[in-house]
Amino acid sequence: MNLAEALQWRYAVKRMNGNTIPPGKLHRILDAIRMAPSSSGLQPFEVFVISNRELKNKIQPIAFNQPQIGQASHVLVFAIWDAYTEQRINDYFLLNNQERNIDDTLTDVTRKRIIKNFSQQTEQEHVQHASRQSAIALGFGLVAAAVEKVDSTPMEGFHAAQLDELLGFQEKHLKSDCILALGYRDEENDWALNLKKVRRPRQALFTFIE
């Protein structure tokens, strides 16, 4: 399958068959999530990769009882930073400078500017900003899953506060943002399997300015 075919093949699966994703495929999907770009490179989120049956069963009722959660091989919970703290930004620059083997003084102006910018924003602005970065990573995961012929459901249909409580996010200074259920479609029971893919026409989405 080329990319266009993979994107046609994928759909938001409503029923999965419980089969497990091979580790190689899972790790390639996770790597794609890791490779997603983010504003200033900060990657202000963590992803919890849940295959534990008991935990999936506890998440399902929190997600309006959507069956994909319990039937998925892995449930990925994208959890965003609850705030862009100075510590988190400093940690990123430390990593950046170590990886690139450059002196901290070279990035000091940028680092301080980013800290200042975020210090002038509200908590809500931080969360909205982090959520946008997490959504891009979710998108990378969706595309990678399709390329691997792994089915998926992106999900925001869940009680965030309850999921935060279940996964102890408050203590970790995180907030649940979205879920990516990964697994395999249940061809016999998924009513969404053969639905025509509906997208707004190209002329409604794209304006060409030449």
Ligand SMILES: Cc1cc2nc3c(=O)[nH]c(=O)nc-3n(C[C@H](O)[C@H](O)[C@H](O)COP(=O)(O)O)c2cc1C
């Ligand atoms: C951020 C986001 C949240 C979504 N939440 C849910 C959800 O909770 N449950 C679900 O079954 N589908 C969910 N969807 C799937 C969309 O309804 C679906 O992607 C859209 O209708 C287009 O259909 P397709 O993905 O099958 O092509 C979500 C999609 C996105 C991108």
